[in-house]
Amino acid sequence: xxxxxxxxxxxxxxxxxxxxxxxxxxxxxxxxxxxxxxxxxxxxxxxxxxxxxxxxxxxxxxxxxxxxxxxxxxxxxxxxxxxxxxxxxxxxxxxxxxxxxxxxxxxxxxxxxxx
Amino acid sequence: xxxxxxxxxxxxxxxxxxxxxxxxxxxxxxxxxxxxxxxxxxxxxxxxxxxxxxxxxxxxxxxxxxxxxxxxxxxxxxxxxxxxxxxxxxxxxxxxxxxxxxxxxxxxxxxxx
Numbered sequence: 001x002x003x004x005x006x007x008x009x010x011x012x013x014x015x016x017x018x019x020x021x022x023x024x025x026x027x028x029x030x031x032x033x034x035x036x037x038x039x040x041x042x043x044x045x046x047x048x049x050x051x052x053x054x055x056x057x058x059x060x061x062x063x064x065x066x067x068x069x070x071x072x073x074x075x076x077x078x079x080x081x082x083x084x085x086x087x088x089x090x091x092x093x094x095x096x097x098x099x100x101x102x103x104x105x106x107x108x109x110x111x112x113x114x115x
Numbered sequence: 116x117x118x119x120x121x122x123x124x125x126x127x128x129x130x131x132x133x134x135x136x137x138x139x140x141x142x143x144x145x146x147x148x149x150x151x152x153x154x155x156x157x158x159x160x161x162x163x164x165x166x167x168x169x170x171x172x173x174x175x176x177x178x179x180x181x182x183x184x185x186x187x188x189x190x191x192x193x194x195x196x197x198x199x200x201x202x203x204x205x206x207x208x209x210x211x212x213x214x215x216x217x218x219x220x221x222x223x224x225x226x227x228x
Contacts, residue, residue, distance in 0.1 A: 042119070043159070043203070043218040056215065090158055103149065104216065106158040 003027045004107035006091050012113045015081060021110045023074040023091030030095060032074040033104060034066060037088040049074060081114045088112075118142065119219035121204050127225045134191040136222050138204030141185065145206040148180060148187045149216065153201045163189060194226045 004025045013019050025032060034046040048056035049068040063085075065077040074091055088111055092104040121138045128134045136150075147166050151159035165171045165178040165187065177190040187206070191198055201221040208217055 040220075042220045045215055048215070088158075103161055103164055105161060106151075109158045 003105055004091060004093055006089075006107040006110050008110060009108060010111045010113075012115060013078070013081065014115055015083070017081075018077070018079040020078065021076040021089055021091075021112075023076075023107055025072055025074075025091075025093040025105075025107075027093055027105060028095070029093035029105075030071045031093060032068060032071070033092040033094075034074065034076050035090040035092065035106075037090055037109070039087075043090070047076075078112075081112075083114050086112055086114045118208070118217045119204055119206060121202075121219035121222045123220065123222065125223040125225050127227060128194050130194060130196060130226055130228050132194050132226075134194045134198065134224055134226070136189040136191075136202050136204075136224065138187045138189075138206075138219055139185055140187070140204075140206045140217070142206065142208040142217075143182075143185065144209045145182075145185075146209075147207040148178070149205040149207070150176075150178060150189045151203040151205060151218075153203060153221065155200070159203055191224075194224075196226045196228050199224055199226050 007022045031050045033048050036044045036046055045058050046060045047066040052068050063080050067075040088109045090109045091107040094104045119140050150163040152162045153159045163176055163178045165180045168180050168182055171178045175192045179188045201223045203221045204219040205216040
């Protein structure tokens, strides 16, 4: 769990708020991911960054905006969210260059509640 | 057809028994397969990876892969109450310049003392 950290661990926000989720990996990996996990649903891939370049945007609404300033840090900026966006947001990282999709290691997640 | 299907469970086994978790996948091009364990309220933890047909053993865990049947399984020997968790199967599918993991919905395992 200490290899990938996420803050905050819990977040309650109103539909008009703007907030950001932060992820940091200490594993020397060069690919980072955002996933959404809703109750009773499989993990949903949202975004992927490889060498700080976004290589995947899985039809995610524009109210979610990712940012990857370097290979160790990943942000998810949130604005005008909907109650159905309430979920566990997980960050993961892995090693790889041309194939950045190997074994992924997850952070502890941010439990988001939109009121 | 779902891309990845797992027994929905819950699967209940007595302590010391063998727990068998099954997974089928639809993408014949998948070459890498991963099993994650997720305790309630926690994030997924990688426990096994398998890339070739056959068995791969790691301690009490054995992963089995049959690409022709598009089937991967995880056996847990000498099950312990601490193994009680949801187990996620995740094949890697080829996509764009690399691939991505597709997660199943998970199988909840309960090991009774």
